[in-house]
Amino acid sequence: MTIDTNSLGTVTGPQAESIADQTPDGTRLAISGQFTFTSNAWGRTSTDISLTGTDHWVAGTTCDYQAKIKTSDRYWLEYIETSGQTLYVPYAFISPWRTIGTDSNDIVPVYNVTTDGGNTGGDPDSNELGKVTGQAGADLSGQTADGTRVAMDGTFTFDENAAGRNETLMAGTKNGDKFGSGDQVVYVAKVKADNHYWLEYQHYGQGTFYVPYATINPFRYYGEDSNAGDPVYSKGSTGGNTGTTESGRTPGEISQNYSLSGAAPVSSLNGYEFPMSGWVVMKNGAQERTTPDFAGGTKGTKHYAGTTKLSYVAKTNASMTINVFG
Numbered sequence: 001m002t003i004d005t006n007s008l009g010t011v012t013g014p015q016a017e018s019i020a021d022q023t024p025d026g027t028r029l030a031i032s033g034q035f036t037f038t039s040n041a042w043g044r045t046s047t048d049i050s051l052t053g054t055d056h057w058v059a060g061t062t063c064d065y066q067a068k069i070k071t072s073d074r075y076w077l078e079y080i081e082t083s084g085q086t087l088y089v090p091y092a093f094i095s096p097w098r099t100i101g102t103d104s105n106d107i108v109p110v111y112n113v114t115t116d117g118g119n120t121g122g123d124p125d126s127n128e129l130g131k132v133t134g135q136a137g138a139d140l141s142g143q144t145a146d147g148t149r150v151a152m153d154g155t156f157t158f159d160e161n162a163a164g165r166n167e168t169l170m171a172g173t174k175n176g177d178k179f180g181s182g183d184q185v186v187y188v189a190k191v192k193a194d195n196h197y198w199l200e201y202q203h204y205g206q207g208t209f210y211v212p213y214a215t216i217n218p219f220r221y222y223g224e225d226s227n228a229g230d231p232v233y234s235k236g237s238t239g240g241n242t243g244t245t246e247s248g249r250t251p252g253e254i255s256q257n258y259s260l261s262g263a264a265p266v267s268s269l270n271g272y273e274f275p276m277s278g279w280v281v282m283k284n285g286a287q288e289r290t291t292p293d294f295a296g297g298t299k300g301t302k303h304y305a306g307t308t309k310l311s312y313v314a315k316t317n318a319s320m321t322i323n324v325f326g
Contacts, residue, residue, distance in 0.1 A: 007112035008145070013075070013097045016110040020070065020094045023110045024129045026151025026189050027070045028078070033105035035077055035091055036062045041100060043087040045207050046188065047076045055087050063089065068109040069149070070094070075108055085207045086166070130190065130229040137230045138219040144232040146193045149200070154227030156199055156213050157184045162222055164203070164211045168193035175209050185211060190231040192216075197230050 042053020130150035164177030187199035288300035
């Protein structure tokens with residue numbers, strides 16, 4: 001079987017039971033929804049089941065999540081705790097499939113696969129995640145979705161300054177960690193986002209944080225890596241797509257592949273949700289709406305005053321306005 005790299009977020013838990021082992025552990029799908037627990041569970045600072053839980057979910061409570069992650073035997077929800085910390089809670093076993101609640105979006109973070117007889121991409125190893133480095137990987141990075149995560153351990157030694165952040169955004173909140181030339185960070189994963197490669201690390205048991213270790217364009221590393229390999233796929237889409245790989249979308253929602261380059265909005269994209277997470281500080285007051293329609297949308301109950309910091313999980317273009325889903 002061969003991974004279809006354009007198919008992340010197209011299968012459900014029962015459908016993925018026999019093919020999940022083809023998806024790398026640590027694969028992250030930016031997808032939002034609500035999960036209501038029917039059994040108790042514990043949120044943790046990473047997707048390591050051996051860690052002591054810090055956030056207790058009891059049966060009947062509902063988690064608003066912003067992403068899902070696959071590990072060796074479980075699926076996890078990624079969510080933001082009330083303090084602003086990103087946490088992870090396991091919600092299902094992979095095989096045999098068993099979930100501990102009800103999900104508003106039953107898609108799982110697994111790639112669909114094709115059989116060897118129908119494969120047009122060659123050997124499965126020819127399109128692995130985290131196997132390419134340097135400029136060659138950067139040249140392929142446009143076909144790997146932002147937010148793609150590969151679980152790999154190592155130590156990175158910086159030869160220039162860098163700062164830890166709470167999220168994989170260069171404009172994101174800095175957590176106070178500063179790395180200078182010669183400093184090292186022990187990481188547990190790598191992430192592609194915001195024109196950078198990031199190291200995911202744990203800080204004194206206080207949470208999960210990120211520090212950039214390379215700029216994609218123009219490409220450069222910020223030091224030396226003990227475990228070479230960047231969070232991009234080693235081969236592009238077999239369909240010839242040179243745009244950004246989409247994740248978390250249901251097949252048929254869009255008919256083309258668009259590059260999420262930050263270019264001016266165009267009417268052909270109206271209504272399409274761009275899966276990306278981050279935060280924005282409101283410059284002026286704004287009223288939430290139940291639909292992304294500034295003029296005709298029904299106003300919701302919340303009003304965000306100027307200086308309010310709002311976390312979001314997607315953006316959409318509608319009526320030439322960029323809307324933020326938080």
